[in-house]
Amino acid sequence: MTDPILEVSNLSIRYPGASSEAVRGVSFTLGRERLGVVGESGSGKSTVGRALLKLLPGARITADRLRFEDLDLLALSEAEMLKVRGRRMSMILQDPKFSLNPIQRVGSQVAETCLRHFPVSRAEAKAKTLEMLAAVNIRDPERVHDLYPHEISGGMGQRVMIAMMLLADPDLVIADEPTSALDVTVRLQVLNILDGLVRDRGIGLIMISHDLNLVRNFCDRVLIMYAGRVVETLKAGEFDKAQHPYTRGLLAAQPRIGGPRKPLAVLDRRPEWTEELPA
Amino acid sequence: MSTGRRRLRRAAGQLASVAITLLGLLVLTFFIGRMMPADPVRAIVGEDATPETYDMVHAQLGLDRPLWAQFLRYMGDVLTGNFGQSIRTGQPVIQDILHVMPATIELATFAIVIGAGLGIPLGVLAAVNRDRWIDHAVRVFSLFGHSMPIFWTGMIGLLVFYAWLGWVGGSGRMDYFYIGMVPGRTGFLLIDSLLAGRWEVFRSAVNHLILPAALLGYSASAYITRMTRSFMLDQLNQEYMTTARVKGLSRGQTIWRHAFGNIRVQLVTIVALSYGALLEGAVLIETVFAWPGFGQYLTNNLVIGDMNAVMTCVLIVGVIFILLNLLSDVLYRLFDPRTK
Amino acid sequence: MTDIASSPARLPGWLSALRNILAYLLRSPTSAFGLAVIAVLVLTAALAPWIATHDPFAQNLDNVLQPPGSGHLFGTDELGRDIFSRLVYGARITLRIIFLVSVVVGPIGLIVGATAGYVGGWMDAVLMRVTDIFLAFPSLILSLAFVAALGPSLGNAIIAIALTSWPPIARLARAETMTFRKADYIAAARLQGASPLRIILKSIIPMCLPSVVIRLTLNMATVILTAAGLGFLGLGAQPPEPEWGAMIATGRRYMIDSWWLVACPGVAILCVSLAFNLLGDGLRDALDPRQMNRR
Ligand SMILES: Nc1ncnc2c1ncn2[C@@H]1O[C@H](COP(=O)(O)OP(=O)(O)O)[C@@H](O)[C@H]1O
Ligand SMILES: [Mg+2]
Numbered sequence: 062m063t064d065p066i067l068e069v070s071n072l073s074i075r076y077p078g079a080s081s082e083a084v085r086g087v088s089f090t091l092g093r094e095r096l097g098v099v100g101e102s103g104s105g106k107s108t109v110g111r112a113l114l115k116l117l118p119g120a121r122i123t124a125d126r127l128r129f130e131d132l133d134l135l136a137l138s139e140a141e142m143l144k145v146r147g148r149r150m151s152m153i154l155q156d157p158k159f160s161l162n163p164i165q166r167v168g169s170q171v172a173e174t175c176l177r178h179f180p181v182s183r184a185e186a187k188a189k190t191l192e193m194l195a196a197v198n199i200r201d202p203e204r205v206h207d208l209y210p211h212e213i214s215g216g217m218g219q220r221v222m223i224a225m226m227l228l229a230d231p232d233l234v235i236a237d238e239p240t241s242a243l244d245v246t247v248r249l250q251v252l253n254i255l256d257g258l259v260r261d262r263g264i265g266l267i268m269i270s271h272d273l274n275l276v277r278n279f280c281d282r283v284l285i286m287y288a289g290r291v292v293e294t295l296k297a298g299e300f301d302k303a304q305h306p307y308t309r310g311l312l313a314a315q316p317r318i319g320g321p322r323k324p325l326a327v328l329d330r331r332p333e334w335t336e337e338l339p340a
Numbered sequence: 341m342s343t344g345r346r347r348l349r350r351a352a353g354q355l356a357s358v359a360i361t362l363l364g365l366l367v368l369t370f371f372i373g374r375m376m377p378a379d380p381v382r383a384i385v386g387e388d389a390t391p392e393t394y395d396m397v398h399a400q401l402g403l404d405r406p407l408w409a410q411f412l413r414y415m416g417d418v419l420t421g422n423f424g425q426s427i428r429t430g431q432p433v434i435q436d437i438l439h440v441m442p443a444t445i446e447l448a449t450f451a452i453v454i455g456a457g458l459g460i461p462l463g464v465l466a467a468v469n470r471d472r473w474i475d476h477a478v479r480v481f482s483l484f485g486h487s488m489p490i491f492w493t494g495m496i497g498l499l500v501f502y503a504w505l506g507w508v509g510g511s512g513r514m515d516y517f518y519i520g521m522v523p524g525r526t527g528f529l530l531i532d533s534l535l536a537g538r539w540e541v542f543r544s545a546v547n548h549l550i551l552p553a554a555l556l557g558y559s560a561s562a563y564i565t566r567m568t569r570s571f572m573l574d575q576l577n578q579e580y581m582t583t584a585r586v587k588g589l590s591r592g593q594t595i596w597r598h599a600f601g602n603i604r605v606q607l608v609t610i611v612a613l614s615y616g617a618l619l620e621g622a623v624l625i626e627t628v629f630a631w632p633g634f635g636q637y638l639t640n641n642l643v644i645g646d647m648n649a650v651m652t653c654v655l656i657v658g659v660i661f662i663l664l665n666l667l668s669d670v671l672y673r674l675f676d677p678r679t680k
Numbered sequence: 681m682t683d684i685a686s687s688p689a690r691l692p693g694w695l696s697a698l699r700n701i702l703a704y705l706l707r708s709p710t711s712a713f714g715l716a717v718i719a720v721l722v723l724t725a726a727l728a729p730w731i732a733t734h735d736p737f738a739q740n741l742d743n744v745l746q747p748p749g750s751g752h753l754f755g756t757d758e759l760g761r762d763i764f765s766r767l768v769y770g771a772r773i774t775l776r777i778i779f780l781v782s783v784v785v786g787p788i789g790l791i792v793g794a795t796a797g798y799v800g801g802w803m804d805a806v807l808m809r810v811t812d813i814f815l816a817f818p819s820l821i822l823s824l825a826f827v828a829a830l831g832p833s834l835g836n837a838i839i840a841i842a843l844t845s846w847p848p849i850a851r852l853a854r855a856e857t858m859t860f861r862k863a864d865y866i867a868a869a870r871l872q873g874a875s876p877l878r879i880i881l882k883s884i885i886p887m888c889l890p891s892v893v894i895r896l897t898l899n900m901a902t903v904i905l906t907a908a909g910l911g912f913l914g915l916g917a918q919p920p921e922p923e924w925g926a927m928i929a930t931g932r933r934y935m936i937d938s939w940w941l942v943a944c945p946g947v948a949i950l951c952v953s954l955a956f957n958l959l960g961d962g963l964r965d966a967l968d969p970r971q972m973n974r975r
Binding site (some may be wrong): 360361364365367368372373476479480486487489491492493495499503616617619620623624638639645650651653654657661662665 | 710809810812813814816817818819820821822824825826828829830901905908909912913914915925928932935936939942943945946949950953954956957958961
Binding site for chain 1 (some may be wrong): 579584602
């Protein structure tokens with residue numbers, strides 16, 4: 062981790078009109094690695110992800126440091142952000158049923174990324190699109206290229222999404238619950254495709270999920286978030302050493318195949334966890 | 341295969357439904373026509389006709405037969421395009437109406453272009469600036485257009501822009517000294533004057549058209565604005581808008597390429613429906629502007645109580661309405677990929 | 681038992697809902713304006729004899745076409761009648777029109793819609809088909825046809841407008857009924873052997889009433905404009921009635937020199953219909969922000 066892609070220090074976010082901050086004092090750094098962000102629904106995971114892309118209109122974002130490669134994200138203007146989004150940093154959204162434009166062909170939506178960031182002709186963009194669709198294991202790219210989102214399955218839709226977001230070869234990809242909307246049967250398949258591409262291309266990945274069990278196999282490190290704060294950071298393989306009671310609760314709440322058949326633990330929540338920051 | 345058959349079934353169902361509605365229109369116009377307190381025979385034979393003449397005409401009109409037989413005869417007449425004679429002109433009513441229709445279509449088309457050209461951008465603007473002052477201003481502006489008594493606005497418009505300022509032409513379709521100067525090949529004065537190469541007539545026609553069309557368009561824009569705004573709001577909240585932003589598109593690009601692109605089909609249907617509603621305003625505005633179109637024909641015949649002509653006009657408007665509804669439905673099916 | 685328990689609780693509930701809605705409306709300047717204009721209209725109509733400065737029918741041929749000012753606030757018309765006083769009395773006609781139309785349209789729409797929605801089947805198909813046929817005409821043109829057939833008069837204009845404006849109400853009442861139909865208390869009433877007629881009258885119609893009343897309010901601007909249009913075409917109120925549309929029609933001949941004959945009643949129509957539109961817009965927001973999609 063000699064050359065961090067992203068440095069976040071003391072990030073706080075407040076939505077317009079909200080009485081308190083949705084995210085408070087979040088700090089982490091990210092190299093060319095895969096970082097998991099895990100927490101229950103509403104804990105502020107997506108808010109962090111969108112803040113990094115500065116896609117929270119009206120929200121107040123403060124931080125001691127918000128550095129992406131050579132850029133100070135806090136200081137960037139919207140015009141400068143346009144050159145960052147999609148090109149150097151992108152995001153995979155949760156549900157392809159909603160995150161793809163329903164009345165545009167899949168192929169032209171992928172090609173849009175290319176046309177936006179590179180001075181290429183339509184034909185070149187199409188070639189690049191087909192290549193990218195093949196790279197996400199779509200067997201018949203020519204056919205899928207001309208389909209509409211409602212004509213493809215969820216797993217295929219999410220692969221199209223991955224193709225769209227990786228096409229410009231960004232340095233950082235945020236995957237916001239990329240498999241939560243998918244059938245259990247294709248989740249692993251999609252995650253493996255994403256994982257393979259990210260590893261091959263040396264892309265930094267932030268994998269947001271509420272499912273600790275799913276994420277731990279794909280990430281080098283995991284941040285545990287609770288009520289807008291990071292309560293604990295764990296390295297892969299060190300989950301047994303979890304200190305924080307909330308993390309322990311999360312781990313205990315995971316059902317294990319072949320594990321002892323005792324009732325799953327109910328998550329314990331204490332107000333003081335939202336106050337203190339564990340060292 | 342089965343989708344083809346399903347589509348066929350749906351088309352057949354729709355045709356049947358249109359046919360039933362058309363039949364209903366006929367029943368309605370038939371009964372309204374019979375409701376008239378005045379005696380249609382008297383209107384034809386005059387006050388001091390002999391009882392024999394009266395009875396003859398009475399029988400000629402089929403009024404001695406039972407109601408259902410009268411209705412069948414009416415239906416047969418309508419289906420064969422026989423709408424009777426106009427009392428005023430002595431011509432077949434349908435011929436009169438076909439003669440005046442181009443003037444109205446010219447006016448309504450100009451008006452809908454103005455209405456859509458005003459309403460759609462305003463609706464987008466309001467949606468994008470939801471709950472900010474622009475949104476409120478657009479709302480008041482469009483409600484204002486919706487609240488104007490259009491016949492009154494027409495008169496005030498004539499007073500201000502014609503009589504006082506002299507910016508536009510006055511009543512009618514052109515200055516009176518141009519009347520009859522261009523041959524009426526299509527009935528559309530703008531086209532006819534261009535075909536004849538008479539620029540001054542064309543200019544005069546535009547001068548006369550602009551004010552009534554603008555007023556009609558403004559009043560029609562209220563509905564278009566409101567619907568555009570609400571369609572846009574639906575789209576702006578969609579997740580794919582975020583996707584587009586993540587790809588690096590600017591806010592303007594996402595709004596126009598994605599959100600607006602996705603409401604185009606809906607807008608076409610709204611504009612088609614508004615075109616029908618325009619005909620209503622046209623009746624009043626044509627009266628004010630002495631516009632020799634369908635609306636003026638209708639009101640002129642109302643005043644003299646020629647129910648035959650009136651009911652034919654009403655029937656035709658009803659048919660146009662139904663066809664526009666059908667058209668907007670078909671357009672929706674054709675252009676929205678999700679319905680395929 | 682339940683009746684005793686619920687009926688005293690219902691009235692304050694209604695009242696407080698009404699108060700909440702009013703408070704919401706008054707917060708927005710546009711709907712507050714609408715409410716204020718409507719209040720002025722109602723007061724003017726109620727207190728017309730005290731507000732009017734002259735007899736609205738009294739002619740004075742020595743004092744015709746006087747401009748505003750000079751003892752006549754809005755001037756005089758071609759027969760020397762005081763325009764301001766005629767406008768004041770005209771408010772009564774306007775209110776009468778919207779009241780009578782609503783009183784006719786509400787019940788027709790409710791009964792047709794509730795019956796179609798509750799009974800369903802072929803009854804629904806037939807009633808909705810009839811509704812669609814009426815909807816196939818622009819309302820002004822259908823009203824024109826009715827008045828032409830019935831003969832021009834204010835009463836006939838009201839009938840004609842009512843005959844053309846019930847279909848949207850019926851549609852709404854049907855949609856509402858479909859949502860209530862499955863409710864437990866309706867099923868309970870049915871099990872107790874209540875007849876369909878009784879269920880519709882006692883249970884369904886009261887449930888639909890609030891939204892129908894709101895829809896009627898939304899409709900009032902259209903009613904006012906249609907009535908004025910009919911008056912303008914000489915098919916509504918007949919002279920010497922001080923109906924605003926008819927006043928514009930007679931003033932038209934003198935418009936070039938005496939603009940106030942036309943301007944004053946027109947502004948009155950515009951204000952009142954704008955007020956109802958603004959109020960309707962506010963009501964729509966107050967009751968359901970998501971209803972923006974529906975017309
Ligand atoms: N657009 C928004 N406006 C106001 N509050 C929001 C908005 N989006 C999310 N929040 C609030 O911010 C908190 C974090 O939300 P989010 O980041 O979506 O959580 P997660 O992704 O972990 O489920 C929640 O309490 C939520 O209510
Ligand atoms: Mg989330």
